[in-house]
Amino acid sequence: MADMRRGDGDGPAPGDHAPARLLYVPVRPVRCCYVTCFFRTPGGRRTAVAFTTPAQLRATLGQDQPWIRLSAAALRSLAAPLGCTALTVDPRSSVPPGGIPPRDASGHR
Template sequence: MCLFRYEDDPEPEERGPAGPLYVPVLPGRAEVVVVRLFRTPLGARTAVGFTSAGRLAATLGAGQHWIRLSESALRAMAEPVGASVLTVDPALTAPAVAGTAAGAVTTPVLRAPGTVARTA
């Protein structure tokens, strides 16, 4: 391992903690918070966090409910339900769903251009 960094060295794959994240949640009662999970383009379940409320609104819409969570708290909530990937500041890639069957649940697909996708 080199102690010195040079200008042409690539960025490290694992960046530092993201800090408090704006995490999309499903609407419901105030006492119960359900973190909204997504899928990566390859189909893996992922928890999602945004570094600002503006980025969350730009991706998921101004009406999206959210809470502030640390990266470790979000991981602790998502890993037991099979979402071992954490995506920070993703962009929505799937087109809006038109006319789903009553009761059908759709999971949007996200991509993270130039952002960090962290695995546990």
């Protein structure tokens, strides 16, 4: 059934906004709340990180990584006052704090 506010249902009416796509954003618990996690790019630049699916987040950061859902605009708004202006979506790999790459199943780095 067509949305009657939009007339013929062929698209958004002027002034309507498309809903923001929500991303999966890694967080960490601090006291009684969660805070967003920030990472560094290979070049050392601070970046906020988000994923398009929870499976991609778990594959990169592990099964136990907590997350919240935010739009890219909301994540940028949270990060900007902290001096973090970059946003990386679906990074392919991660390095744990300290810069030591994780070991594979055979124990090699």
